[in-house]
Each structure stands twice: as C-alpha cells, then as structure tokens.
Amino acid sequence: MQILDGKLVSQATKDLLAKKVTELKALGKKTPHLAAILVGNDGASETYVASKVKSCAEIGYNSTLLRFDAQISEKHLLDNIQMLNENADIDGILVQLPLPKHINEELVINTIDPSKDVDGFHPMNVGKMVSGLPTFIPATPYGIMLMLEHYNIDTKGKHAVVIGRSHIVGTPMSILLSRNAQPGNCTVTLCHSQTKNLKELCLQADIVVAAIGRPNYVTADMVKDGAIVIDVGINRIEDSSKKSGFRLVGDVKFDEVAPKCSYITPVPGGVGLMTIAALLKNTYNAAIGEKEHLN
Numbered sequence: 001m002q003i004l005d006g007k008l009v010s011q012a013t014k015d016l017l018a019k020k021v022t023e024l025k026a027l028g029k030k031t032p033h034l035a036a037i038l039v040g041n042d043g044a045s046e047t048y049v050a051s052k053v054k055s056c057a058e059i060g061y062n063s064t065l066l067r068f069d070a071q072i073s074e075k076h077l078l079d080n081i082q083m084l085n086e087n088a089d090i091d092g093i094l095v096q097l098p099l100p101k102h103i104n105e106e107l108v109i110n111t112i113d114p115s116k117d118v119d120g121f122h123p124m125n126v127g128k129m130v131s132g133l134p135t136f137i138p139a140t141p142y143g144i145m146l147m148l149e150h151y152n153i154d155t156k157g158k159h160a161v162v163i164g165r166s167h168i169v170g171t172p173m174s175i176l177l178s179r180n181a182q183p184g185n186c187t188v189t190l191c192h193s194q195t196k197n198l199k200e201l202c203l204q205a206d207i208v209v210a211a212i213g214r215p216n217y218v219t220a221d222m223v224k225d226g227a228i229v230i231d232v233g234i235n236r237i238e239d240s241s242k243k244s245g246f247r248l249v250g251d252v253k254f255d256e257v258a259p260k261c262s263y264i265t266p267v268p269g270g271v272g273l274m275t276i277a278a279l280l281k282n283t284y285n286a287a288i289g290e291k292e293h294l295n
C-alpha cells in the first residue's frame with residue numbers, strides 16, 4: 001500500500017509554479033494575481049481561503065482578498081465581481097462557496113468573466129471541458145488528475161467508480177477519467193444517492209473516488225483488494241481532545257480500507273492540498289492566457 005502524498009505533490013507543483021513566476025518576472029511579464037471573495041464567516045471557508053492566499057504569497061503571486069459580511073446584498077456582490085472583471089491586473093477570480101441563502105450562486109458564477117474563472121464553474125467553461133476544449137478544469141478533479149499523473153498511475157482500461165455527482169467534484173471527475181488521455185481512459189460508473197447496488201459496484205472498482213460528504217462512508221467491505229482509493233471528503237468531526245474542538249476525517253474509513261489498497265489518499269494531507277495546487281495552476285494559465293489541454 002502506498003500513500004498518495006498531497007503535501008509532497010502540491011509542494012512539487014508549487015515549486016514548479018514559483019520557478020515559472022520568477023521567469024515571467026525576469027521577462028518583465030505581469031505577476032499572476034488571484035482575487036478571492038469570501039462572504040460571511042464560516043470557519044471552514046475561512047481556513048480554505050486563508051490557505052489559498054498564503055499559497056499565492058509562497059509562490060510569488062499577488063492576491064487580493066475581498067471580505068463581505070453575510071448580509072451583503074446580491075447586487076453589491078455582483079458589482080464587486082464586475083469590478084474585478086474590469087480590472088486588468090486581476091487574472092483569476094474565485095468566489096468561495098457556499099454563499100448565504102439569499103444570494104443566487106448561479107447568477108454569481110455567471111457574472112464571473114469566463115477568462116478569469118479559475119474555478120472552472122462558469123457554464124461556458126463547463127461546456128468547453130465537456131467538449132474536450134482547453135479551459136479551466138475545476139480545481140478538485142484537476143488536482144486529483146495531477147496526483148495520478150505525478151505517481152505515474154496507469155489508469156487505462158480501469159473501472160473507476162465515482163461516488164457523488166456534484167457539479168464541482170463528481171460530475172467533472174467522471175468526465176476527466178473517461179477521456180482519451182493519461183490519466184484517463186477509464187470505464188466510469190457515476191454513483192449517487194439513488195444508486196441501488198452501490199456496494200456491488202464499488203467492489204468492482206479498480207479506482208474509487210469518494211466524494212459523498214459523509215464521514216467514513218466507504219468501508220473495507222466495499223473495496224476490492226489492490227484498489228486505488230481517492231478520498232475527496234473533508235468532514236469536521238467534534239473532538240474535544242483537539243485545541244480546535246474538531247478533527248478532519250474523509251469519506252473513507254481510512255484505517256480499515258488502507259491495508260486493502262494499492263494506493264490511497266489520506267485526509268488531511270491528500271486531495272484538499274491538491275485542490276489548492278490546481279487552483280494556482282489555473283491562475284498561472286489565466287495570467288499567461290493559456291488553458292490546460294486535456295483531451
């Protein structure tokens with residue numbers, strides 16, 4: 001069993017980007033600049049956004065954090081996005097989700113200039129991705145692909161079972177894994193809450209991607225020997241022994257599943273860190289005006 005180390009691979013990705021940014025600067029080109037919008041004060045969102053801003057600084061990007069309280073009007077938020085769209089120094093715009101209920105997320109995403117949509121959530125970019133055209137790939141699935149690539153894991157002809165059909169993770173993941181590319185060329189089964197024989201399907205999987213959002217959902221009896229298990233879950237569980245009062249667990253019951261796997265991602269230290277690395281790659285591409293090619 002080998003751990004797919006998100007800390008190691010995200011650091012390697014960031015080191016490479018830092019080097020490329022130094023080169024850009026030496027050529028007198030502009031410094032990549034990410035703008036992040038955070039609405040409200042959800043603890044988890046604060047952590048993720050802080051981590052994105054910190055990573056920008058580490059690799060020599062500029063970043064701008066716009067914070068609004070939860071009561072911000074939809075109009076005011078949209079006006080601020082429009083301002084970032086029109087600001088030529090801003091290359092990438094990220095609106096941390098979820099947003100408060102009175103704000104229409106779809107409208108917010110539609111307002112982001114597709115050429116600055118480093119999350120890859122704008123319908124134009126989703127359409128391009130589905131069509132196999134160069135675009136911004138959503139950061140979590142993109143990060144998983146970078147991880148598989150880094151470890152040179154041959155995915156060709158394998159049966160991948162993706163659990164969870166969210167627009168942000170499960171759906172794009174199923175598309176990327178089924179593509180004619182490496183990583184890719186998988187036979188993909190996309191499972192969700194209405195799937196009847198989930199356990200049987202999982203037992204047939206060479207690759208399991210768990211993106212359900214339920215702690216410890218995938219157990220050892222659902223995974224076949226030698227499987228590759230990718231855990232996308234970031235669940236906060238109360239733990240009074242921790243200073244923060246909680247600990248992070250994935251969607252996979254790591255201790256019992258790991259011994260059966262050929263490869264597995266841990267939580268924390270797995271996919272979450274790759275999500276940030278992928279976002280930084282998208283921001284670099286936005287700055288130089290290129291999109292990642294995945295056929």
Ligand SMILES: Nc1nc(=O)c2c([nH]1)NC[C@@H]1CN(c3ccc(C(=O)N[C@@H](CCC(=O)O)C(=O)O)cc3)C=[N+]21
Pocket residue numbers: 047048051094095096097098119139140234248267268269270271272273275276
């Ligand atoms: N517009 C938007 N884009 C996103 O990319 C986006 C979002 N909204 N909303 C929420 C999810 C979640 N997400 C994570 C990012 C980093 C970690 C991460 O760094 N995790 C660390 C631990 C972090 C901790 O200690 O809490 C780890 O797994 O080792 C996790 C999750 C980005 N998301």
